[in-house]
Amino acid sequence: xxxxxxxxxxxxxxxxxxxxxxxxxxxxxxxxxxxxxxxxxxxxxxxxxxxxxxxxxxxxxxxxxxxxxxxxxxxxxxxxxxxxxxxxxxxxxxxxxxxxxxxxxxxxxxxxxxxxxxxxxxxxxxxxxxxxxxxxxxxxxxxxxxxxxxxxxxxxxxxxxxxxxxxxxxxxxxxxxxxxxxxxxxxxxxxxxxxxxxxxxxxxxxxxxxxxxxxxxxxxxxxxxxxxxxxxxxxxxxxxxxxxxxxxxxxxxxxxxxxxxxxxxxxxxxxxxxxxxxxxxxxxxxxxxxxxxxxxxxxx
Amino acid sequence: xxxxxxxxxxxxxxxxxxxxxxxxxxxxxxxxxxxxxxxxxxxxxxxxxxxxxxxxxxxxxxxxxxxxxxxxxxxxxxxxxxxxxxxxxxxxxxxxxxxxxxxxxxxxxxxxxxxxxxxxxxxxxxxxxxxxxxxxxxxxxxxxxxxxxxxxxxxxxxxxxxxxxxxxxxxxxxxxxxxxxxxxxxxxxxxxxxxxxxxxxxxxxxxxxxxxxxxxxxxxxxxxxxxxxxxxxxxxxxxxxxxxxxxxxxxxxxxxxxxxxxxxxxxxxxxxxxxxxxxxxxxxxxxxxxxxxxxxxxxxxxxxxxxxxxxxxxxxxxxxxxxxxxxxxxxxxxxxxxxxxxxxxxxxxxxxxxxxxxxxxxxxxxxxxxxxxxxxxxxxxxxxxxxxxxxxxxxxxxxxxxxxxxxxxxxxxxxxxxxxxxxxxxxxxxxxxxxxxxxxxxxxxxxxxxxxxxxxxxxxxxx
Numbered sequence: 001x002x003x004x005x006x007x008x009x010x011x012x013x014x015x016x017x018x019x020x021x022x023x024x025x026x027x028x029x030x031x032x033x034x035x036x037x038x039x040x041x042x043x044x045x046x047x048x049x050x051x052x053x054x055x056x057x058x059x060x061x062x063x064x065x066x067x068x069x070x071x072x073x074x075x076x077x078x079x080x081x082x083x084x085x086x087x088x089x090x091x092x093x094x095x096x097x098x099x100x101x102x103x104x105x106x107x108x109x110x111x112x113x114x115x116x117x118x119x120x121x122x123x124x125x126x127x128x129x130x131x132x133x134x135x136x137x138x139x140x141x142x143x144x145x146x147x148x149x150x151x152x153x154x155x156x157x158x159x160x161x162x163x164x165x166x167x168x169x170x171x172x173x174x175x176x177x178x179x180x181x182x183x184x185x186x187x188x189x190x191x192x193x194x195x196x197x198x199x200x201x202x203x204x205x206x207x208x209x210x211x212x213x214x215x216x217x218x219x220x221x222x223x224x225x226x227x228x229x230x231x232x233x234x235x236x237x238x239x240x241x242x243x244x245x246x247x248x249x250x251x252x253x254x255x256x257x258x259x260x261x262x263x264x265x266x267x268x269x270x271x272x273x274x275x276x277x278x279x280x281x282x283x284x285x286x287x288x289x290x291x292x293x294x295x296x297x298x299x300x
Numbered sequence: 301x302x303x304x305x306x307x308x309x310x311x312x313x314x315x316x317x318x319x320x321x322x323x324x325x326x327x328x329x330x331x332x333x334x335x336x337x338x339x340x341x342x343x344x345x346x347x348x349x350x351x352x353x354x355x356x357x358x359x360x361x362x363x364x365x366x367x368x369x370x371x372x373x374x375x376x377x378x379x380x381x382x383x384x385x386x387x388x389x390x391x392x393x394x395x396x397x398x399x400x401x402x403x404x405x406x407x408x409x410x411x412x413x414x415x416x417x418x419x420x421x422x423x424x425x426x427x428x429x430x431x432x433x434x435x436x437x438x439x440x441x442x443x444x445x446x447x448x449x450x451x452x453x454x455x456x457x458x459x460x461x462x463x464x465x466x467x468x469x470x471x472x473x474x475x476x477x478x479x480x481x482x483x484x485x486x487x488x489x490x491x492x493x494x495x496x497x498x499x500x501x502x503x504x505x506x507x508x509x510x511x512x513x514x515x516x517x518x519x520x521x522x523x524x525x526x527x528x529x530x531x532x533x534x535x536x537x538x539x540x541x542x543x544x545x546x547x548x549x550x551x552x553x554x555x556x557x558x559x560x561x562x563x564x565x566x567x568x569x570x571x572x573x574x575x576x577x578x579x580x581x582x583x584x585x586x587x588x589x590x591x592x593x594x595x596x597x598x599x600x601x602x603x604x605x606x607x608x609x610x611x612x613x614x615x616x617x618x619x620x621x622x623x624x625x626x627x628x629x630x631x632x633x634x635x636x637x638x639x640x641x642x643x644x645x646x647x648x649x650x651x652x653x654x655x656x657x658x659x660x661x662x663x664x665x666x667x668x669x670x671x672x673x674x675x676x677x678x679x680x681x682x683x684x685x686x687x688x689x690x691x692x693x694x695x696x697x698x699x700x701x702x703x704x705x706x707x708x709x710x711x712x713x714x715x716x717x718x719x720x721x722x723x724x725x726x727x728x729x730x731x732x733x734x735x736x737x738x739x740x741x742x743x744x745x746x747x748x749x750x751x752x753x754x755x756x757x758x759x760x761x762x763x
Contacts, residue, residue: 049621050568050620050621052620052621052622053620053621053622053624054622054624057622057623057624057725057761058761059623059761059762059763060760060761060762060763061563061565061571061616061763062529062530062561062562062563062564062565062571062572062573062763063528063529063530063563063564063565063571065524065530065532065563066524066525066527066528066529066530066531066563066564067528069474069524069525069526069530070526070527080758083758084725084758084759084760084761085760085761087760088760088761088762090470091446091467091469092476093470093474093524094470094471094472094473094474094475094476094522094523094524095470095472095474096469096470096471096472097470097472098470099469099470102470123724123726127724127725222724222725223724224673224674250622250624252624252625252673
């Protein structure tokens, strides 16, 4: 009887890796969505965070540890965005496939050039990211670059489905490039728009569209907005007025509303990723939504 | 493309000229000719300008490429310069200090009804003092092992190796092996370092049953099941260098543990973990100090088996799973211990051995609420139950219960409230009030003010 149970257990354990779909642990929803675009039903994607959570402050909770244990690949931003929790997951999960440097460890930020690389590394300057601003997902051209690298990586991790990933990536890339062209056309009126941001969450979006972030509600990156600092920003409004206050879906709305009320300009929430609001159901609708919110608020 | 077109038009016009060679059209022809010449010149100058711009742009691009190359070379040379220390371990440093106002003399601290665990379990010094500083080094040694050293620098001098262990890197199939000195994975709080605690001190059951925290020299094997819900099981074997062990001078192992944890999420806002652990030790001559019935000091020693069961439960809530603004944490652990063996009274004098059997338990429960960014408040209640303690020498009448004053039945309690403020992820200030009834019939009212500073490598957000 005992041997039978043992044999059963062994067969169950042995059967698990042979299942058709690979297990993917995506640190952020945008990479989960991108993986789904490229892998379709050949991947079972578990997302570690949502667009309503501050990714800097995720904890290595039990469900994440279980997901890391089973993952064939982790798809994360990198650039130390997940420095507080991803190393815990990789080192404690007992999973050789997802160790840094292994094919199953994918960092999106390595595929693009980062902006806002600090010239001075000192925590008195706030919660700075030594490698640069890690919120790369808000420039669709970055998504395209990451998509190409991710398709290659999935093909490497799951060779039997390599052709499938490449084909789906080709199709995605075609649709994505068309969408980028359309977004650029639609967003042309936003060029030169001046905004105040809550956190440097949309640096890449603004660089892409030519939007000018003239100030941030946070006095230093990762430090909560203070009345004193926001009052200085209000003073600066007189000489260099911003038209909008922009916060990400995970930011507390109160600071943006406080500032907007006093500056007499609208405060808007931009979904920080797929799932940041009801309209952002996948990568395409997320960008559609961000642009329509911006265009509407800017009165264009 | 444009130049041949102009040429063709010009040629066609030129050809048509002889057929239209009339005096009145000559002027017209001359006019057209000059116009064409003008057009030609115009286009050529424009094309020239375009070509120049192209060349300039190419030159710029070349320059940019060159600059990029130079930057890369510079970056490379910096990297090369730093090669000597490129493999330095990640280093972090924890600094702590505190102020304590205690209504009772901390030197008299003891937990009534329980054999003293010998650990640093008291409330510490009165007044201002530097608390232990912690220096952490960690790095991968090779493709197979990573190493971690956590040195605790005592404020009065001296370095204690709190942790120093190797761990396998991604052994696969959910296995992780550890060897060296490390905090046991039993319970919930045991593995956490002191600076990560939600209160300045550890709960009473940890002090009474584990000497504060169980950190043995030994080996650990841990396995995580390939399931959606976290299922983690493991075992440890060690020398038994600290309580409930007695650091025996013998081969083999004398302390072993088993632990299992399950955990998961409920919706996006809740997560939980529950666990069951077991510690077995074989202390040999585990000595403790007490007073005899006459009030003079004696040293007694226990030899036998110590078996401890722990159940732990943690539940965390944060709106939308984002703990940045508000979050809540509920945590509780229950301990039950059985010890069987021989208690030798006054090992340095009379040395009277006798049977000893005890069955004791304890628990604590705590809740911590972050009610706004940076600010948290917490409450904790600890309680120990003396259970039953059978001392053979007392039962036979050879000695009286008064000869074992510390084992007089007593149920210690500790009520604690704290509020802490964390200006950033790397610093925290905490104010804590406690009513400590560890000592029989004495109440110690405690006030602590504490700071914790975290420098260097970003700390881990363990759950």
